[in-house]
Amino acid sequence: MIKTGKEHLSQLRDGRVVYIGDEKIDDVTTHPAFEKAAQKVAELYDIKHQEIYKDVLSYEENGELCSTWFLQAKNKSDLRKRSKAHKVIADQTSGMMGRSMDHVASFVTGMSTNPDIFDSGKYKFKENLLNYYKYMKKNDVFASYAVVPPQAARNPEFYQKQNLPIPTLSVVEENKKGVIISGMKMLATSAVFANEIWIGNLVPLAPDQIKQAITCAIPCNIEGLSLWMRQPLSTHYDNQFDSPLSWNMDETDVLVMCDKVFVPWDRIFVMDDAILAREIYIKTPAHCYGNHQANVRYWSKMELITGLCNKIAKATGADQIPAVRETLGKMSSLEANLSGMIHGQIEAAETWPNNHMTFNRRMMYAALNWCTENYTPIVDELRTLCGGGVFQMPASINVMKNEKLKKDFETYFQTPQMDAKSRMKLFKLAWDVVGSEFAGRQQQYEKFYAGASFIIKNHSYRETPWDYFDGVVDSLMDKYDLPEN
Numbered sequence: 001m002i003k004t005g006k007e008h009l010s011q012l013r014d015g016r017v018v019y020i021g022d023e024k025i026d027d028v029t030t031h032p033a034f035e036k037a038a039q040k041v042a043e044l045y046d047i048k049h050q051e052i053y054k055d056v057l058s059y060e061e062n063g064e065l066c067s068t069w070f071l072q073a074k075n076k077s078d079l080r081k082r083s084k085a086h087k088v089i090a091d092q093t094s095g096m097m098g099r100s101m102d103h104v105a106s107f108v109t110g111m112s113t114n115p116d117i118f119d120s121g122k123y124k125f126k127e128n129l130l131n132y133y134k135y136m137k138k139n140d141v142f143a144s145y146a147v148v149p150p151q152a153a154r155n156p157e158f159y160q161k162q163n164l165p166i167p168t169l170s171v172v173e174e175n176k177k178g179v180i181i182s183g184m185k186m187l188a189t190s191a192v193f194a195n196e197i198w199i200g201n202l203v204p205l206a207p208d209q210i211k212q213a214i215t216c217a218i219p220c221n222i223e224g225l226s227l228w229m230r231q232p233l234s235t236h237y238d239n240q241f242d243s244p245l246s247w248n249m250d251e252t253d254v255l256v257m258c259d260k261v262f263v264p265w266d267r268i269f270v271m272d273d274a275i276l277a278r279e280i281y282i283k284t285p286a287h288c289y290g291n292h293q294a295n296v297r298y299w300s301k302m303e304l305i306t307g308l309c310n311k312i313a314k315a316t317g318a319d320q321i322p323a324v325r326e327t328l329g330k331m332s333s334l335e336a337n338l339s340g341m342i343h344g345q346i347e348a349a350e351t352w353p354n355n356h357m358t359f360n361r362r363m364m365y366a367a368l369n370w371c372t373e374n375y376t377p378i379v380d381e382l383r384t385l386c387g388g389g390v391f392q393m394p395a396s397i398n399v400m401k402n403e404k405l406k407k408d409f410e411t412y413f414q415t416p417q418m419d420a421k422s423r424m425k426l427f428k429l430a431w432d433v434v435g436s437e438f439a440g441r442q443q444q445y446e447k448f449y450a451g452a453s454f455i456i457k458n459h460s461y462r463e464t465p466w467d468y469f470d471g472v473v474d475s476l477m478d479k480y481d482l483p484e485n
Contacts, residue, residue: 002058002065003140004049005042011195012038014221018192018254020229028192033232036248037097041142041193044092044100056084061137069102069293070137072113073357079346082106082289083359086296095301096249098445099190101142103293104198107281108133108143110289114353117283118269120276125269132217132267136196143217145198146185146256148451153184169199169258170211171271178264179271181214185256189445191227192252194220199256202281202451205274213277215270216263224261227254233438241397244429246438253441282462285358292345292359294449295367298375299338305382306335308430312385315418315426327381334378341367362463369456375446383434390431393424 009029018025020033028034048057048067058065059081068085071078089100111118112133118125136143146169152158153168160166169183181199188197200215218225233250240247270277281287309331313319319328345359345367352358393413399405400421413420433439450456 001138001140002048002067003045005039005044005046008045008142009038009042012193014219016192016221017226018229019226020232025192025229032235033229034192034234034252036234037250037252038193040093040097040248041101041190044089045140047088047092053088056081056088064138066137067102067105067140069105070109070133072109074355075357076346076349079349079357079359083292083296083342083346086293087300090297090300093249093300094245094304095297095299096245096442097190097251098294098297098449099144099251100297101194103290103297104143104145105136105141106289106293107145107286108136108198110286110358111280111284113356113358114284117276117280121273123268123271123273125271128266129269132269139195141196142190142194143196143198144188144191144194145200146188146191147198147200147202148186149201149203149212150184150186150255168212169214169256171214172211172260178262179214179216179268181216181258181261181263183258185258187253188227188256189253190251191220191254191256192229196220197225197256200270200280201277204278207274209274210272213270213272213274214263214268215277215280216268218261218263218267222261224259226257226259228257229254233441236437237396239397241425242395242428243432243436243438244425245432246436250438250441282459285353285356287459288358288361288364291368291450292342292364295338295342295345295364295371298371298446299335299342302335302338302378305378305433306331308426308433309382309385311426312382312389312430315415315423316385316387316389317415317417318385324385327385331378331381334374338367338370341370362460365456365459365463368450369453369460372447372450372453372456376443379434379439379443382430386427386430386434390427390435393427393431397421397424397428 012029013027016028018028025031025034029038047053057068059068059071068081071082073079073082086102089102093100111129115126115129118129135141149168153166156166167184169181169185171179172182173180185199191197196217196219198217201213205213230253232252233246234248237243237247270280310319310328313324313328318324341363345363348360348363349357350360394409399409410420413423415423
């Protein structure tokens, strides 16, 4: 099925435990810190029911409509459909909500195309994974994930010397019905708006960390689970004009805290296998499906920033300066760069695994590396074009409520290119991309979404056909040798 926004919001009123500091949140759909973003998430569900998007955002299977991100790609047409669906979802938020409902769903769908890897050694969890994929698809489940240990836990000796428990999430008990997990995991972005959390390990584990090597799925309202929220960003203003992105696109980031959470066996996918816990992402199309979505989502943001650069330049009259036009040309070429890398992943798609196709992995990782390395300089181009204009604007558009202030504002803040209100609206949006707290969070997110830069480059190293490149060199050197004399 494809659910509605109203249905999804009702599912979030399930007794989940969420904290902002010491404040326990009773209802994430009505609390001021969450309600506007919750409504935005609901809108993302509702557009699937609009005729203009229905064919892109859903497909029919066994007489039922399913969300496109659950489509197991068999050919390039399927890959294009998936990519288009991601773009439609990302465009609704200008790429500012990275962990939308199509993200983790894509990871699980990718795993479902090569499920044999889950039958390994002592445990046979292939059917668990396939059943969970079917469950997500049938119920249009929104899942977040927490797949990295907390930073402090990466030095276990500190805790062991003080006879303290290592804080990272681990299996602490096992019985016939399932296992009990306790500890922390980061960072479940959007979990307060999700139905479930996928617990796993994208960071390599040491051989002696087998009790941390659990991959499982838990509902967000399960007993013993609490979600610890960072400082919310949507409560600083009383209108969207002054904070156009912060207002309803703070997707939230939470630390997952488990206190003796029971997980039944049928929701466990990896157990006691430190190597397999990570390999399920790279030996299935999971990492590729999920990160193609991330590439496409970034593309939507790139389109916004490119457009802002142009409009800001025109608003100040700087677009007539040759050096500024050079900058605008550079921004256009960067946007086209990413667009080309995304389309290339489809045109050079891989026939893998058996009877399926996936996006070109090497190109996907190249795009991921490009996104990570370029976000800061891209935003800096917009920052430079804005200059001091972002500081010139009044603190709030509420000046329009005072007739004297309104008259002065409309008189003195206009320019030959733009009236005062339109100019302020444009610069407030630009500030939410380059300088607000929301903008700072976006910059941090893009820099570390896929991990440290060396991790991303190692993915590219792994997927590179080095024998081919060695052969290119050898074939040239084979054409000459020592001189005869």
